[in-house]
Amino acid sequence: MKQDTQPLPWLNLPNLPLPLKALFVGYLLVIGIGLCMAGLQIMLTHGMADGKFGLSVNDIVYSYYGDRSGTKLASKLNGSMSDKAPLEVREDIIKWAQLGAPQDQWESHYKQIFAQHCVMCHSNIPGIPDFTKYEEVKARAEVNEGATISGLTRVSHIHLFGISFIFFFIGLIFSFAVHVPKMAKIIAIAFPFAFLIVDVMSWWLTKWSPHFAWLTIIGGIGYSLASTYMWVVSMYQMLILPRNGKIYGNAWAQDL
Numbered sequence: 001m002k003q004d005t006q007p008l009p010w011l012n013l014p015n016l017p018l019p020l021k022a023l024f025v026g027y028l029l030v031i032g033i034g035l036c037m038a039g040l041q042i043m044l045t046h047g048m049a050d051g052k053f054g055l056s057v058n059d060i061v062y063s064y065y066g067d068r069s070g071t072k073l074a075s076k077l078n079g080s081m082s083d084k085a086p087l088e089v090r091e092d093i094i095k096w097a098q099l100g101a102p103q104d105q106w107e108s109h110y111k112q113i114f115a116q117h118c119v120m121c122h123s124n125i126p127g128i129p130d131f132t133k134y135e136e137v138k139a140r141a142e143v144n145e146g147a148t149i150s151g152l153t154r155v156s157h158i159h160l161f162g163i164s165f166i167f168f169f170i171g172l173i174f175s176f177a178v179h180v181p182k183m184a185k186i187i188a189i190a191f192p193f194a195f196l197i198v199d200v201m202s203w204w205l206t207k208w209s210p211h212f213a214w215l216t217i218i219g220g221i222g223y224s225l226a227s228t229y230m231w232v233v234s235m236y237q238m239l240i241l242p243r244n245g246k247i248y249g250n251a252w253a254q255d256l
């Protein structure tokens, strides 16, 4: 319409000056790779929390709420360590763990049991607990309560500060898009922030009750979808759309 009289008619993704485009494209490329890595890392850490590959509600419960039905020692002795000692021995150890692994019985009895069945690996293989040491056994005999409050505060504030920066710039770049209805723009820009809050809140709620674990998944899917949408539209409009040589007018003025 009045594009000729608009100020800054080049202020839109297809017509941006090349140096600015280089900045935006470079940023989106690096952020895109970073987000893929983040997804992969979530799969490998939280995704494996319940011992099976792939992220599930169980993993989230395990990471934040823990497994309060028993101790790590018991779950391993019933699981991947079940072939390491005969049943009576394993039940004996589990009973001791349920009592809180009292130290006097360690000295008089269990030290010997562990030495016989476990220590050939658990003192030699790096990266697994050393079961010649009482403290290391004791730590696995405690009920797994999932994430700690101090751990959650640390990850929460890093997440909120760090990721809101990413969404801020993705949203700012996307605000120069053309042919996107104003309402769609507002929703796409606001969603990641809203879902980020849902995500972080869901960790705290899951720490309190396992029923909230699905909120974490919704939060994650929500901001992944919204930011992927903005990423794809922005890249397309900066790299492919300009080939038709059209002038699109001031994108911000059109959203007034």
Ligand code: HEC
Pocket (backbone or CB within 6 Å): 072, 073, 076, 077, 080, 081, 084, 085, 093, 114, 117, 118, 119, 120, 121, 122, 125, 128, 129, 140
């Ligand atoms: C043949 C070697 C070997 C023997 C014997 C062995 N373990 Fe393990 N254990 C491992 C390996 C390897 C891991 C790490 C992989 C895993 O978690 O399954 C592990 C992990 C564990 C863990 C989890 C540690 C953690 O904090 O992640 C516990 C608990 C455990 N073993 C208990 C035992 C007990 C109790 C015995 C003796 C009855 C035992 N293991 C005997 C090799 C062994």
